[in-house]
Amino acid sequence: xxxxxxxxxxxxxGGMKGVAHVGVLQALTERGLVPGQVVGSSVGSIVGAAxxxxxxxAELREIAVGLQRKDIFARAHYDMAxxxxxxxxxxxxxxxxxxxxxxxxxxxxxxxxxxxxxNTVDINSGMQVFWxxxxxxxVPVKEAVFASxxxxxxxPPREIRGRFYxxxxxxxxxxxxTARILGPELILAVDVSASNAFRADTQDEGFAAVFVxxxxxxxxxxxxxxxxxxxxxxxxxxxxxxxxxxxxxxxHLREVVDEGYRATVAALDxxxxxxxxxxxxxxxxxxxxxxVQRERCIGCGACLVQAPPGMFVLDxxxxxxxxxxxxxxxxxxxEFIRHCPTYAISARPTAAPRAAGAxx
Numbered sequence: 001x002x003x004x005x006x007x008x009x010x011x012x013x014g015g016m017k018g019v020a021h022v023g024v025l026q027a028l029t030e031r032g033l034v035p036g037q038v039v040g041s042s043v044g045s046i047v048g049a050a051x052x053x054x055x056x057x058a059e060l061r062e063i064a065v066g067l068q069r070k071d072i073f074a075r076a077h078y079d080m081a082x083x084x085x086x087x088x089x090x091x092x093x094x095x096x097x098x099x100x101x102x103x104x105x106x107x108x109x110x111x112x113x114x115x116x117x118x119n120t121v122d123i124n125s126g127m128q129v130f131w132x133x134x135x136x137x138x139v140p141v142k143e144a145v146f147a148s149x150x151x152x153x154x155x156p157p158r159e160i161r162g163r164f165y166x167x168x169x170x171x172x173x174x175x176x177x178t179a180r181i182l183g184p185e186l187i188l189a190v191d192v193s194a195s196n197a198f199r200a201d202t203q204d205e206g207f208a209a210v211f212v213x214x215x216x217x218x219x220x221x222x223x224x225x226x227x228x229x230x231x232x233x234x235x236x237x238x239x240x241x242x243x244x245x246x247x248x249x250x251x252h253l254r255e256v257v258d259e260g261y262r263a264t265v266a267a268l269d270x271x272x273x274x275x276x277x278x279x280x281x282x283x284x285x286x287x288x289x290x291x292v293q294r295e296r297c298i299g300c301g302a303c304l305v306q307a308p309p310g311m312f313v314l315d316x317x318x319x320x321x322x323x324x325x326x327x328x329x330x331x332x333x334x335e336f337i338r339h340c341p342t343y344a345i346s347a348r349p350t351a352a353p354r355a356a357g358a359x360x
Contacts, residue, residue: 001033001186001236001274008184009035012174013042013167013219014192015212015247016256019064020240021047023260024190026057031268034114035188039130039179041119041168044190045148049141050103052114063103065254072096073248090154093146100142109137109144117182118144119168119175123157128171130178131160153211173219176235177226186275187235190260192242193219212247220335227282227332228308234275235282237331238267282330288347290327290334292320296344303345306336326350 001007009028011021021044028034040048050060074092109116109132117132118141129136131144139160147158147165157164168175179187193216202213227235240263245252267273273284292303292312299318303311312320327333329347337345 001188001268003032003034005033005186006036006184007033007186007188008037008039008179008182009048010174010176010179010187010189011038011040011044011048012189012191012193013044013169014173014242015043016067016249016253017192017240017242017245017247018043018047019067019253020192020242020256020260020263021190022057022060022064023240023257023262024238024264025051025060027261027264027268029057033268036184037115037117037179037182039117039119039175039182040145040148041173041175042149042151043192045116045118045145045168046100046103048116049100049112049118049145052112052116053104053107053141054113055103061257064257067250067253069248069250070095071099093156093158096146096149096155097142100145104141104145107141108139109141112141116141117175117178118148119172119178120144120147120160120165121168121170123152123164123166125163126171128168129165130175151212151215169215169219172222172226174223176230180233184233185277186233188238189235190238190240190264191223192240192260224332224335227330230282231280234279236267236274236284237282238263239331240264282332285328285330287350288327288329288334289350290322290325290345290347292322293344293346294319296342298342298344300341302339302341303336306339308336311336320344 025047038048038052047060072095074095076087076090076092115132117130120129120131121127122129131139143158143160147160148168149155150157150166152166152170157166173193174189174191176187176189202209240259242256242259245256270284275283297319299314299320301314303320311323313323315321334347337347
């Protein structure tokens with residue numbers, strides 16, 4: 001990618017891990033890379049809105065690393081005490097409203113310096129709505145961004161034009177499909193979720209943690225389905241390594257911002273891994289070898305269900321066999337491995353990354 005590449009930047013949701021997007025924008029800015037559009041979901045819409053409104057990278061870093069829990073979350077004690085199960089949410093709306101007012105003020109999408117789409121979902125109809133699109137750009141940015149961050153049960157739905165909207169991640173945590181219709185040559189997608197990371201003790205962390213974890217799993221599954229057969233425009237997928245950090249952790253914000261920067265710089269420095277005109281699919285791609293440990297395989301058939309058709313067969317002894325062990329994967333491939341109940345399937349890198357545009 002170079003300064004002439006027309007690309008759309010997609011910033012996904014992930015709670016406080018989303019401040020990594022500030023580091024991503026810092027790395028892009030240092031290279032003179034400016035997205036033609038930004039598409040944001042949940043926390044990605046906060047960072048995208050602040051940048052699109054003209055906030056400098058220095059300002060964004062200072063705000064991001066200085067955030068405290070009280071700046072976003074304040075328990076709705078009154079509602080929980082008196083409305084109980086009819087309370088709109090666990091947390092009050094005022095802290096996030098105040099933060100968004102500070103970041104973007106009262107401007108509408110038409111006033112932004114850079115085009116921005118904000119992902120939301122109508123909680124009553126289930127309709128996905130991208131504010132900032134044609135005909136949906138006269139509303140205050142802060143209202144759409146609040147809605148995009150309103151994780152059901154945690155923050156109350158936001159009323160816009162007489163309808164009520166919640167977190168866009170409910171349907172699409174990394175909305176690359178919408179980015180596609182904007183006509184870019186390339187989609188740069190930044191995923192800060194940790195839904196494919198193993199968790200050991202979620203069941204002991206309370207109902208809120210269980211709910212969030214279940215939502216993460218659903219979001220990841222939807223993303224994998226969307227990207228499994230992706231063609232054009234090519235996607236370059238960046239996944240800052242923040243999966244070890246809880247989505248509501250305010251103690252590692254500087255580390256998260258720095259990791260977003262590190263991951264993006266590392267990706268930009270590996271020029272041979274980026275797609276070139278005519279390429280399709282998700283990048284970067286890696287050569288891997290897929291193996292099955294026969295002594296662990298119990299012949300349950302989960303791999304036949306979860307993996308791409310024809311990748312596994314059962315032999316005469318009822319054991320799984322890989323039909324094509326040597327493969328080329330993007331970061332989103334191989335999700336079926338975690339569905340093996342005995343951890344019998346593994347994938348290991350086998351060669352240097354393939355240069356984009358080379359024969360596969």
